[in-house]
Amino acid sequence: KTDAGLYTCDIGTDVAKSKVSVQEKPTEVTKQLEDKTAAAGQDVSLSCELSKPDVNVRWYKDGKAIRKSQKYDLHQEGTRAILIIHDSMVKDS
Numbered sequence: 732k733t734d735a736g737l738y739t740c741d742i743g744t745d746v747a748k749s750k751v752s753v754q755e756k757p758t759e760v761t762k763q764l765e766d767k768t769a770a771a772g773q774d775v776s777l778s779c780e781l782s783k784p785d786v787n788v789r790w791y792k793d794g795k796a797i798r799k800s801q802k803y804d805l806h807q808e809g810t811r812a813i814l815i816i817h818d819s820m821v822k823d824s
Contacts, residue, residue, distance in 0.1 A: 758786045775823070776779040788812040790822075801823070 732753050740747040756758035767773045781788070790797040790805055790812075797814065799805050804815040816823055 756782075758783045769819050773819055775819045776813060778811055778813045778814075781810045781812060784809045784820055786812075790814050 732757055732800075735751055735753045737749045738751055754766040760779050761782050764777050764779050767775050767777065785807065788805075788807060790803075797803050797805070802817055804817065806813055
């Protein structure tokens with residue numbers, strides 16, 4: 732993306748100009764989430780791998796956004812997005 736810009740070819744008496752636009756590839760999930768089973772009270776960790784690091788990731792449960800809290804820990808390590816559900820309960824299924 733840093734290569735985008737206005738390029739010129741100057742031969743002294745004439746100048747040719749070209750504008751270059753570079754569009755980044757969209758981020759993709761390269762490793763899907765896996766189903767997990769845990770006993771009540773255990774922490775459960777879910778993770779997926781992305782094609783790019785440091786991407787804005789949003790987690791959802793049944794269509795409702797999950798936010799960082801005492802119950803949920805969300806973080807990223809490079810291309811890996813991680814959700815930890817603390818003290819899991821049946822209603823977390």
